Amino acid sequence: MVDTSDLHARGLRRRQKMFGEVDVAKRMAAAGDFGTPLQNIINAYVYGDVWERSGLSDQIRSLVMLGITAASSKPTEFRVHAKGALANGCTAAQVQDVLLLVAMYCGIPAAIETSKIAAEVFGEAPAEG
Structure with missing residues:
Protein backbone atom coordinates (compact mmCIF):
# COMPACT_ATOMS: atom_id res chain seq x y z
CA MET A 1 0.00 0.00 0.00
CA VAL A 2 1.22 3.50 -0.83
CA ASP A 3 2.08 5.81 2.06
CA THR A 4 -0.28 8.77 1.71
CA SER A 5 0.36 10.30 5.15
CA ASP A 6 1.99 13.45 3.69
CA LEU A 7 -0.87 13.92 1.21
CA HIS A 8 -3.38 13.28 3.99
CA ALA A 9 -1.77 15.88 6.28
CA ARG A 10 -1.64 18.49 3.49
CA GLY A 11 -5.24 17.78 2.55
CA LEU A 12 -6.45 17.99 6.12
CA ARG A 13 -4.73 21.38 6.53
CA ARG A 14 -6.34 22.67 3.32
CA ARG A 15 -9.80 21.41 4.31
CA GLN A 16 -9.48 23.05 7.71
CA LYS A 17 -8.39 26.33 6.11
CA MET A 18 -11.36 26.32 3.75
CA PHE A 19 -14.10 24.95 5.97
CA GLY A 20 -12.83 25.46 9.52
CA GLU A 21 -11.42 22.91 11.95
CA VAL A 22 -14.73 22.37 13.72
CA ASP A 23 -16.72 21.66 10.53
CA VAL A 24 -14.06 19.30 9.19
CA ALA A 25 -13.90 17.43 12.50
CA LYS A 26 -17.71 17.11 12.53
CA ARG A 27 -17.79 15.81 8.96
CA MET A 28 -15.06 13.29 9.64
CA ALA A 29 -16.66 12.12 12.89
CA ALA A 30 -20.07 11.84 11.21
CA ALA A 31 -18.55 9.47 8.66
CA GLY A 32 -17.96 6.92 11.41
CA ASP A 33 -15.81 3.83 11.02
CA PHE A 34 -17.52 2.88 7.76
CA GLY A 35 -16.84 6.26 6.14
CA THR A 36 -13.30 6.78 7.47
CA PRO A 37 -11.60 5.26 4.40
CA LEU A 38 -13.55 7.64 2.15
CA GLN A 39 -12.63 10.62 4.34
CA ASN A 40 -8.98 9.55 4.11
CA ILE A 41 -9.22 9.46 0.30
CA ILE A 42 -10.88 12.89 0.29
CA ASN A 43 -8.12 14.34 2.50
CA ALA A 44 -5.24 12.75 0.59
CA TYR A 45 -6.29 12.91 -3.03
CA VAL A 46 -8.97 15.58 -3.32
CA TYR A 47 -7.47 18.20 -1.00
CA GLY A 48 -3.88 16.97 -0.56
CA ASP A 49 -3.25 16.38 -4.27
CA VAL A 50 -5.77 17.92 -6.69
CA TRP A 51 -6.47 21.08 -4.66
CA GLU A 52 -2.70 21.58 -4.22
CA ARG A 53 -1.99 21.73 -7.96
CA SER A 54 -0.85 25.08 -9.34
CA GLY A 55 -2.87 25.26 -12.58
Missing part, protein backbone atom coordinates in the same frame (compact mmCIF):
# COMPACT_ATOMS: atom_id res chain seq x y z
CA LEU A 56 -5.89 26.98 -11.02
CA SER A 57 -6.17 29.52 -8.25
CA ASP A 58 -8.16 28.56 -5.16
CA GLN A 59 -10.89 31.00 -6.24
CA ILE A 60 -11.24 29.46 -9.69
CA ARG A 61 -11.16 25.95 -8.25
CA SER A 62 -13.95 26.92 -5.82
CA LEU A 63 -16.05 28.40 -8.62
CA VAL A 64 -15.59 25.23 -10.68
CA MET A 65 -16.72 23.14 -7.69
CA LEU A 66 -19.81 25.30 -7.30
CA GLY A 67 -20.66 24.80 -10.95
CA ILE A 68 -20.15 21.04 -10.70
CA THR A 69 -22.20 20.61 -7.53
CA ALA A 70 -25.00 22.87 -8.79
CA ALA A 71 -25.13 21.19 -12.21
CA SER A 72 -25.22 17.73 -10.66
CA SER A 73 -27.94 18.70 -8.14
CA LYS A 74 -25.85 18.16 -5.02
CA PRO A 75 -27.16 20.95 -2.72
CA THR A 76 -25.49 19.63 0.43
CA GLU A 77 -22.08 19.60 -1.24
CA PHE A 78 -22.86 22.94 -2.90
CA ARG A 79 -23.40 24.48 0.56
CA VAL A 80 -20.07 23.06 1.79
CA HIS A 81 -18.23 24.40 -1.25
CA ALA A 82 -20.03 27.77 -1.10
CA LYS A 83 -18.57 28.21 2.39
CA GLY A 84 -15.18 27.19 1.02
CA ALA A 85 -15.56 29.65 -1.86
CA LEU A 86 -16.25 32.43 0.62
CA ALA A 87 -13.11 31.45 2.55
CA ASN A 88 -11.16 31.42 -0.72
CA GLY A 89 -12.19 34.99 -1.50
CA CYS A 90 -14.92 34.41 -4.07
CA THR A 91 -17.56 37.11 -4.32
CA ALA A 92 -21.32 36.78 -4.45
CA ALA A 93 -21.22 38.26 -7.97
CA GLN A 94 -18.83 35.53 -9.15
CA VAL A 95 -21.04 32.81 -7.69
CA GLN A 96 -24.11 34.41 -9.23
CA ASP A 97 -22.41 34.31 -12.66
CA VAL A 98 -21.53 30.63 -12.19
CA LEU A 99 -25.14 29.84 -11.34
CA LEU A 100 -26.40 31.75 -14.37
CA LEU A 101 -24.14 29.58 -16.53
CA VAL A 102 -25.48 26.48 -14.79
CA ALA A 103 -29.03 27.65 -15.48
CA MET A 104 -28.31 28.24 -19.17
CA TYR A 105 -26.36 25.04 -19.84
CA CYS A 106 -27.93 22.59 -17.37
CA GLY A 107 -31.40 24.00 -16.92
CA ILE A 108 -32.96 26.51 -14.61
CA PRO A 109 -34.05 23.91 -12.02
CA ALA A 110 -30.37 23.04 -11.44
CA ALA A 111 -29.68 26.61 -10.35
CA ILE A 112 -32.79 27.48 -8.32
CA GLU A 113 -32.03 25.72 -5.03
CA THR A 114 -28.33 26.45 -5.17
CA SER A 115 -29.03 30.16 -5.77
CA LYS A 116 -30.97 30.23 -2.49
CA ILE A 117 -28.10 28.46 -0.72
CA ALA A 118 -25.54 30.87 -2.19
CA ALA A 119 -27.60 33.85 -1.06
CA GLU A 120 -27.67 32.43 2.49
CA VAL A 121 -23.94 31.67 2.58
CA PHE A 122 -22.97 35.05 1.15
CA GLY A 123 -25.29 36.83 3.59
CA GLU A 124 -27.78 38.14 1.09
CA ALA A 125 -30.86 36.27 2.29
CA PRO A 126 -32.11 34.95 5.61
CA ALA A 127 -31.70 31.23 6.17
CA GLU A 128 -34.94 29.30 5.80
CA GLY A 129 -36.19 27.06 8.62
Whole structure:
Protein backbone atom coordinates (compact mmCIF):
# COMPACT_ATOMS: atom_id res chain seq x y z
CA MET A 1 0.00 0.00 0.00
CA VAL A 2 1.22 3.50 -0.83
CA ASP A 3 2.08 5.81 2.06
CA THR A 4 -0.28 8.77 1.71
CA SER A 5 0.36 10.30 5.15
CA ASP A 6 1.99 13.45 3.69
CA LEU A 7 -0.87 13.92 1.21
CA HIS A 8 -3.38 13.28 3.99
CA ALA A 9 -1.77 15.88 6.28
CA ARG A 10 -1.64 18.49 3.49
CA GLY A 11 -5.24 17.78 2.55
CA LEU A 12 -6.45 17.99 6.12
CA ARG A 13 -4.73 21.38 6.53
CA ARG A 14 -6.34 22.67 3.32
CA ARG A 15 -9.80 21.41 4.31
CA GLN A 16 -9.48 23.05 7.71
CA LYS A 17 -8.39 26.33 6.11
CA MET A 18 -11.36 26.32 3.75
CA PHE A 19 -14.10 24.95 5.97
CA GLY A 20 -12.83 25.46 9.52
CA GLU A 21 -11.42 22.91 11.95
CA VAL A 22 -14.73 22.37 13.72
CA ASP A 23 -16.72 21.66 10.53
CA VAL A 24 -14.06 19.30 9.19
CA ALA A 25 -13.90 17.43 12.50
CA LYS A 26 -17.71 17.11 12.53
CA ARG A 27 -17.79 15.81 8.96
CA MET A 28 -15.06 13.29 9.64
CA ALA A 29 -16.66 12.12 12.89
CA ALA A 30 -20.07 11.84 11.21
CA ALA A 31 -18.55 9.47 8.66
CA GLY A 32 -17.96 6.92 11.41
CA ASP A 33 -15.81 3.83 11.02
CA PHE A 34 -17.52 2.88 7.76
CA GLY A 35 -16.84 6.26 6.14
CA THR A 36 -13.30 6.78 7.47
CA PRO A 37 -11.60 5.26 4.40
CA LEU A 38 -13.55 7.64 2.15
CA GLN A 39 -12.63 10.62 4.34
CA ASN A 40 -8.98 9.55 4.11
CA ILE A 41 -9.22 9.46 0.30
CA ILE A 42 -10.88 12.89 0.29
CA ASN A 43 -8.12 14.34 2.50
CA ALA A 44 -5.24 12.75 0.59
CA TYR A 45 -6.29 12.91 -3.03
CA VAL A 46 -8.97 15.58 -3.32
CA TYR A 47 -7.47 18.20 -1.00
CA GLY A 48 -3.88 16.97 -0.56
CA ASP A 49 -3.25 16.38 -4.27
CA VAL A 50 -5.77 17.92 -6.69
CA TRP A 51 -6.47 21.08 -4.66
CA GLU A 52 -2.70 21.58 -4.22
CA ARG A 53 -1.99 21.73 -7.96
CA SER A 54 -0.85 25.08 -9.34
CA GLY A 55 -2.87 25.26 -12.58
CA LEU A 56 -5.89 26.98 -11.02
CA SER A 57 -6.17 29.52 -8.25
CA ASP A 58 -8.16 28.56 -5.16
CA GLN A 59 -10.89 31.00 -6.24
CA ILE A 60 -11.24 29.46 -9.69
CA ARG A 61 -11.16 25.95 -8.25
CA SER A 62 -13.95 26.92 -5.82
CA LEU A 63 -16.05 28.40 -8.62
CA VAL A 64 -15.59 25.23 -10.68
CA MET A 65 -16.72 23.14 -7.69
CA LEU A 66 -19.81 25.30 -7.30
CA GLY A 67 -20.66 24.80 -10.95
CA ILE A 68 -20.15 21.04 -10.70
CA THR A 69 -22.20 20.61 -7.53
CA ALA A 70 -25.00 22.87 -8.79
CA ALA A 71 -25.13 21.19 -12.21
CA SER A 72 -25.22 17.73 -10.66
CA SER A 73 -27.94 18.70 -8.14
CA LYS A 74 -25.85 18.16 -5.02
CA PRO A 75 -27.16 20.95 -2.72
CA THR A 76 -25.49 19.63 0.43
CA GLU A 77 -22.08 19.60 -1.24
CA PHE A 78 -22.86 22.94 -2.90
CA ARG A 79 -23.40 24.48 0.56
CA VAL A 80 -20.07 23.06 1.79
CA HIS A 81 -18.23 24.40 -1.25
CA ALA A 82 -20.03 27.77 -1.10
CA LYS A 83 -18.57 28.21 2.39
CA GLY A 84 -15.18 27.19 1.02
CA ALA A 85 -15.56 29.65 -1.86
CA LEU A 86 -16.25 32.43 0.62
CA ALA A 87 -13.11 31.45 2.55
CA ASN A 88 -11.16 31.42 -0.72
CA GLY A 89 -12.19 34.99 -1.50
CA CYS A 90 -14.92 34.41 -4.07
CA THR A 91 -17.56 37.11 -4.32
CA ALA A 92 -21.32 36.78 -4.45
CA ALA A 93 -21.22 38.26 -7.97
CA GLN A 94 -18.83 35.53 -9.15
CA VAL A 95 -21.04 32.81 -7.69
CA GLN A 96 -24.11 34.41 -9.23
CA ASP A 97 -22.41 34.31 -12.66
CA VAL A 98 -21.53 30.63 -12.19
CA LEU A 99 -25.14 29.84 -11.34
CA LEU A 100 -26.40 31.75 -14.37
CA LEU A 101 -24.14 29.58 -16.53
CA VAL A 102 -25.48 26.48 -14.79
CA ALA A 103 -29.03 27.65 -15.48
CA MET A 104 -28.31 28.24 -19.17
CA TYR A 105 -26.36 25.04 -19.84
CA CYS A 106 -27.93 22.59 -17.37
CA GLY A 107 -31.40 24.00 -16.92
CA ILE A 108 -32.96 26.51 -14.61
CA PRO A 109 -34.05 23.91 -12.02
CA ALA A 110 -30.37 23.04 -11.44
CA ALA A 111 -29.68 26.61 -10.35
CA ILE A 112 -32.79 27.48 -8.32
CA GLU A 113 -32.03 25.72 -5.03
CA THR A 114 -28.33 26.45 -5.17
CA SER A 115 -29.03 30.16 -5.77
CA LYS A 116 -30.97 30.23 -2.49
CA ILE A 117 -28.10 28.46 -0.72
CA ALA A 118 -25.54 30.87 -2.19
CA ALA A 119 -27.60 33.85 -1.06
CA GLU A 120 -27.67 32.43 2.49
CA VAL A 121 -23.94 31.67 2.58
CA PHE A 122 -22.97 35.05 1.15
CA GLY A 123 -25.29 36.83 3.59
CA GLU A 124 -27.78 38.14 1.09
CA ALA A 125 -30.86 36.27 2.29
CA PRO A 126 -32.11 34.95 5.61
CA ALA A 127 -31.70 31.23 6.17
CA GLU A 128 -34.94 29.30 5.80
CA GLY A 129 -36.19 27.06 8.62
